[in-house]
Amino acid sequence: MLSIKNLTKIYGGKNKAVDDISLDIEQGEFIAFIGTSGSGKTTALRMINRMIEPTSGSIEIDGKDVMQMNPVELRRSIGYVIQQIGLLPHLTIKENIVLVPKLLKWSEERKDKKARELINLVDLPESYLDRYPNELSGGQQQRIGVIRALAAEQDIILMDEPFGALDPITRDTLQDLVKVLQKKLGKTFIFVTHDMDEAIKLADRIAILSNGQLIQFDTPDEILRNPANQFVRDFIGENRLIQDRPNMRTVEDAMIKPISVTADKSLSEVISIMRERRVDTIFVTRNDGTLLGYLDIEDINEGYRKGKDLVDIMHRDLFKIQIHDKLQDSVRTILKRNLRNIPVVDENNILLGLITRSNLVDIVYDSIWGETPAGVDEA
Amino acid sequence: MSEFFSNYGFELLQKTWEHFYISAIALLIGVVIAVPLGMLLARTNKLGNWILTVAGVLQTIPTLAVLALMIPLFGIGKIPAIIALSMYILLPILNNTIIGVRNTDPNAKEAALSMGMTRLQLMSQVELPLASPLILSGIRLASVYVISWATIASYIGAGGLGDFIFNGLNLYDPVMIIVGTVAVTVLALLTDKILGLVERYAVPKGINISR
Ligand SMILES: Nc1ncnc2c1ncn2[C@@H]1O[C@H](COP(=O)(O)OP(=O)(O)OP(=O)(O)O)[C@@H](O)[C@H]1O
Ligand SMILES: [Mg+2]
Numbered sequence: 001m002l003s004i005k006n007l008t009k010i011y012g013g014k015n016k017a018v019d020d021i022s023l024d025i026e027q028g029e030f031i032a033f034i035g036t037s038g039s040g041k042t043t044a045l046r047m048i049n050r051m052i053e054p055t056s057g058s059i060e061i062d063g064k065d066v067m068q069m070n071p072v073e074l075r076r077s078i079g080y081v082i083q084q085i086g087l088l089p090h091l092t093i094k095e096n097i098v099l100v101p102k103l104l105k106w107s108e109e110r111k112d113k114k115a116r117e118l119i120n121l122v123d124l125p126e127s128y129l130d131r132y133p134n135e136l137s138g139g140q141q142q143r144i145g146v147i148r149a150l151a152a153e154q155d156i157i158l159m160d161e162p163f164g165a166l167d168p169i170t171r172d173t174l175q176d177l178v179k180v181l182q183k184k185l186g187k188t189f190i191f192v193t194h195d196m197d198e199a200i201k202l203a204d205r206i207a208i209l210s211n212g213q214l215i216q217f218d219t220p221d222e223i224l225r226n227p228a229n230q231f232v233r234d235f236i237g238e239n240r241l242i243q244d245r246p247n248m249r250t251v252e253d254a255m256i257k258p259i260s261v262t263a264d265k266s267l268s269e270v271i272s273i274m275r276e277r278r279v280d281t282i283f284v285t286r287n288d289g290t291l292l293g294y295l296d297i298e299d300i301n302e303g304y305r306k307g308k309d310l311v312d313i314m315h316r317d318l319f320k321i322q323i324h325d326k327l328q329d330s331v332r333t334i335l336k337r338n339l340r341n342i343p344v345v346d347e348n349n350i351l352l353g354l355i356t357r358s359n360l361v362d363i364v365y366d367s368i369w370g371e372t373p374a375g376v377d378e379a
Numbered sequence: 380m381s382e383f384f385s386n387y388g389f390e391l392l393q394k395t396w397e398h399f400y401i402s403a404i405a406l407l408i409g410v411v412i413a414v415p416l417g418m419l420l421a422r423t424n425k426l427g428n429w430i431l432t433v434a435g436v437l438q439t440i441p442t443l444a445v446l447a448l449m450i451p452l453f454g455i456g457k458i459p460a461i462i463a464l465s466m467y468i469l470l471p472i473l474n475n476t477i478i479g480v481r482n483t484d485p486n487a488k489e490a491a492l493s494m495g496m497t498r499l500q501l502m503s504q505v506e507l508p509l510a511s512p513l514i515l516s517g518i519r520l521a522s523v524y525v526i527s528w529a530t531i532a533s534y535i536g537a538g539g540l541g542d543f544i545f546n547g548l549n550l551y552d553p554v555m556i557i558v559g560t561v562a563v564t565v566l567a568l569l570t571d572k573i574l575g576l577v578e579r580y581a582v583p584k585g586i587n588i589s590r
Binding site for chain 1: 484486487489490491492493494495496497500505508509583584585586
């Protein structure tokens with residue numbers, strides 16, 4: 001466990017780069033530090049491996065105060081990845097990967113095995129081990145940067161905007177890769193980023209920093225649901241709060257008004273209502289609004305020809321959802337059962353609304369691409 | 380001409396060798412002092428610049444004057460000549476070492492330190508190889524300087540090909556002067572060529588690829 005207490009770094013006697021930050025990080029957690037430029041993310045990160053000495057406060061790893069450790073040994077026990085990659089150009093990829101194992105005087109055999117194992121982990125051919133960094137693309141180089149940080153089997157990996165300089169597709173691939181590695185290896189990752197999407201995608205918990213202070217430290221869900229203050233709201237961006245609507249919106253927000261008839265209507269009345277409203281399904285309720293069942297257009301045709309009553313032909317067994325259910329669940333039910341729509345009822349089975357496939361589609365699209373552009377909306 | 384070689388051939392070889400080893404020893408001393416010193420000075424801002432300035436000023440003192448100043452301190456002969464020459468070539472090597480180390484990729488250094496290299500490991504395993512192209516070209520430049528200045532060192536009794544030139548001047552013998560001069564030039568060119576080859580092979584492979 002990594003425990004940071006009242007960590008402060010003051011430059012030039014007054015400029016507080018990191019201001020009294022406290023947080024506890026569990027073994028195996030993926031933590032993102034996020035904040036605007038100059039908010040102290042890098043400074044906080046680099047105090048963990050003592051590349052920067054704190055002005056006050058403490059950092060403990062598994063109960064041991066890092067200030068009591070030899071800084072060189074400490075750094076060898078913590079993986080580190082930077083945005084600028086920082087491979088050593090005069091060393092081969094293999095030599096780069098096993099840099100720390102070499103400092104730790106591992107045997108040739110063990111280094112060799114490790115280099116092979118790691119390069120396979122990031123889907124690069126073993127023949128690359130003999131190349132030089134300049135013979136690799138930026139994305140490939142950063143893969144090496146990542147595995148170099150794992151080579152000495154460090155338990156804690158620090159990453160300072162590791163993918164900031166990569167193109168979006170490469171970045172996405174590497175994010176997935178890092179997430180998989182972290183899950184697989186059970187290591188603690190502390191990841192600095194500017195990018196909220198990246199933080200949400202990767203982190204178990206996100207630490208939001210502003211002016212050196214820790215504003216909020218929580219799971220992505222909790223931060224999106226309950227931003228601590230206006231700064232966090234602004235930082236997340238209204239856009240994203242909206243984008244997150246499917247998670248947060250209840251069924252009530254998303255449902256539309258259903259077309260229904262009471263059970264005492266005749267089939268010809270039902271047909272004229274359906275034609276008028278242009279629907280192919282109609283719900284049947286009691287006078288008090290209790291949902292009884294539904295009819296669809298083929299059933300009505302047949303029943304009409306045979307001269308049956310509404311109550312004889314309606315379907316009584318149907319899927320329905322509760323008004324306070326999460327919208328996600330209704331999406332799941334509709335997709336799984338391959339339904340065209342699903343009625344919404346309250347706890348007394350009173351029909352309140354309807355979720356259709358097509359309005360779910362709109363919501364899903366919204367959540368992927370943000371709000372529908374105004375022009376399309378009105379069309 | 381052939382008469383000259385039959386009279387002076389052996390002496391020419393001997394003086395050339397003398398010239399070569401005076402230069403080589405001076406160069407070696409210069410490298411041994413200037414490279415580590417430059418690597419240390421590179422991380423200091425003010426001191427490094429200050430030393431470079433002082434060394435630059437020293438460089439402008441005429442070689443002959445420096446050699447003359449050596450006499451009261453160390454007497455005459457090879458030793459004072461070698462001392463003077465190695466002082467003289469400190470500058471180009473120092474200069475290139477400091478610039479070379481200062482220009483090494485800060486990200487590579489930051490990564491290396493963050494992963495737990497000691498200062499010494501950083502210097503020997505990162506800074507030195509990364510700065511090696513510039514350091515080697517500094518050494519190559521210095522070798523040419525030292526060979527030409529070693530000629531003047533004959534003035535304080537160091538021997539070498541300068542003897543031919545000075546004797547030629549004294550005896551009004553242009554052939555002697557020309558032979559001496561050509562021999563110095565050939566020696567300088569050869570050394571330059573050889574060090575050029577050394578440079579090609581000594582610079583780490585990965586760095587060449589980036590160029
Ligand atoms: N060596 C230093 N001397 C003085 N001030 C510094 C030093 N390093 C950082 N600072 C200041 O401390 C503050 C925090 O810097 P830091 O690099 O930690 O920010 P950051 O959150 O990593 O920013 P970015 O997102 O731009 O990387 C900034 O105001 C910066 O100017
Ligand atoms: Mg930073």
